[in-house]
Amino acid sequence: DAKTTQPTSMDCAEGRAANLPCNHSTISGNEYVYWYRQIHSQGPQYIIHGLKNNETNEMASLIITEDRKSSTLILPHATLRDTAVYYCIVLTQGGSEKLVFGKGTKLTVNP
Amino acid sequence: DTAVSQTPKYLVTQMGNDKSIKCEQNLGHDTMYWYKQDSKKFLKIMFSYNNKELIINETVPNRFSPKSPDKAHLNLHINSLELGDSAVYFCASSQLQGGYGYTFGSGTRLTVV
Numbered sequence: 001d002a003k004t005t006q007p008t009s010m011d012c013a014e015g016r017a018a019n020l021p022c023n024h025s026t027i028s029g030n031e032y033v034y035w036y037r038q039i040h041s042q043g044p045q046y047i048i049h050g051l052k053n054n055e056t057n058e059m060a061s062l063i064i065t066e067d068r069k070s071s072t073l074i075l076p077h078a079t080l081r082d083t084a085v086y087y088c089i090v091l092t093q094g095g096s097e098k099l100v101f102g103k104g105t106k107l108t109v110n111p
Numbered sequence: 112d113t114a115v116s117q118t119p120k121y122l123v124t125q126m127g128n129d130k131s132i133k134c135e136q137n138l139g140h141d142t143m144y145w146y147k148q149d150s151k152k153f154l155k156i157m158f159s160y161n162n163k164e165l166i167i168n169e170t171v172p173n174r175f176s177p178k179s180p181d182k183a184h185l186n187l188h189i190n191s192l193e194l195g196d197s198a199v200y201f202c203a204s205s206q207l208q209g210g211y212g213y214t215f216g217s218g219t220r221l222t223v224v
Contacts, residue, residue: 043201043215101154
């Protein structure tokens with residue numbers, strides 16, 4: 001059972017920032033927020049994860065609210081190749097839980 | 112070097128046949144998984160192996176049998192294939208259980224006719 005809710009779809013103009021929201025109001029203290037994406041016909045790809053602090057890597061930034069009930073994945077300069085389904089997932093790190101994918105957000109980057 | 116490789120990439124077969132999909136990872140990960148993505152694009156976990164030991168077995172028909180000869184390989188054998196088995200099957204691996212750093216293969220598209 002997915003513990004997150006995400007918009008079904010979003011659009012973004014090429015070169016602009018894409019901000020993908022995720023609600024996880026029932027997140028527990030030891031659960032991390034993970035983001036994966038699946039580009040058409042490819043396997044899912046890990047993007048970023050975080051516990052409570054904001055995180056940034058070469059792919060994206062993750063902003064987690066102070067109460068941890070929601071987060072936003074930011075692609076700072078979206079390209080056409082960022083068109084994909086983005087999945088927000090919460091679970092404990094190093095535990096026995098499995099990575100469960102919900103419906104995700106279909107992001108379309110337009111030229 | 113492909114980190115998680117699956118073969119074959121495409122598989123078309125008739126109902127009732129038995130087929131296998133192979134998966135190999137060269138990342139040194141301890142845990143490997145099989146996921147199924149159906150026509151509605153839902154990704155569901157099927158099995159998980161940690162160091163050759165089965166640790167997750169979702170409600171998958173007995174016709175599906177994973178086999179892990181060593182921690183770098185996790186094969187999926189399917190007996191008596193049915194039309195509903197048509198899907199894309201993804202293999203994945205991770206160093207730790209939990210969500211960190213799963214690496215997925217490129218998928219095997221199985222079509223049962």
